[in-house]
């Protein structure tokens with residue numbers, strides 16, 4: 001039987017940890033940015049700069065607000081099967097209760113995206129399990145400490161929220177909704193890795209944990225999954241989170257936030273490239 005450990009701070013792999021000089025407390029998303037590029041973390045989270053101007057529906061501040069609304073609908077909406085008209089009316093009513101106008105064009109798209117998921121195979125599975133085996137918007141705080149013999153550095157409390165945790169057939173599945181079309185999945189690996197480690201701890205290592213992304217803007221809202229991490233993977237994930245915490249601690253202490261190479265910026269689809277690599281961008285534009 002699965003048990004979800006409802007504690008504020010669960011500890012993973014901390015036995016025998018060395019005393020640390022500091023503890024970094026940060027959300028998974030910020031640690032993911034720090035892991036990818038220290039400069040990116042600084043611009044977004046220390047300086048609060050916007051990566052892209054408003055108006056892009058899949059990135060930027062407006063997109064973030066729509067994404068939050070989609071998550072709210074999927075947290076609150078009934079999973080019971082119903083006809084399309086009733087489904088949309090329920091979603092419109094939920095938007096009204098959130099203080100939003102459900103008939104704005106961008107909100108109608110959020111309703112379409114939520115409705116597509118609620119009619120999917122994964123939503124049907126979620127509807128079929130006992131209520132205690134489905135957790136929607138499950139918060140966690142996971143403390144990690146460097147082990148003896150590892151590179152010294154701060155401990156970290158990783159904060160986050162699982163969009164859904166489904167417990168069925170001796171397996172745990174973490175579901176993460178993205179209000180975007182299916183695309184390059186590698187950019188979400190750090191986040192899903194952290195969720196897998198958190199879910200392992202929340203379930204007291206009782207079951208393998210699959211993780212997956214639901215792409216809400218792709219027809220049918222496909223659920224793209226990854227297999228459960230093994231013991232070596234879980235240790236790699238733990239060290240990756242501690243390394244990201246070290247990037248934050250070093251940057252705050254020294255004021256130095258190193259950039260990554262231009263090619264890596266492209267892989268990350270980072271919106272700050274003109275700011276960080278102006279000469280290279282200019283030469284790319286002027287190249288025949």
Ligand code: SF4
Nearest residue numbers: 037040260265270276
């Ligand atoms: S453009 Fe490149 S160097 Fe600059 S913040 Fe983004 S990833 Fe980092």
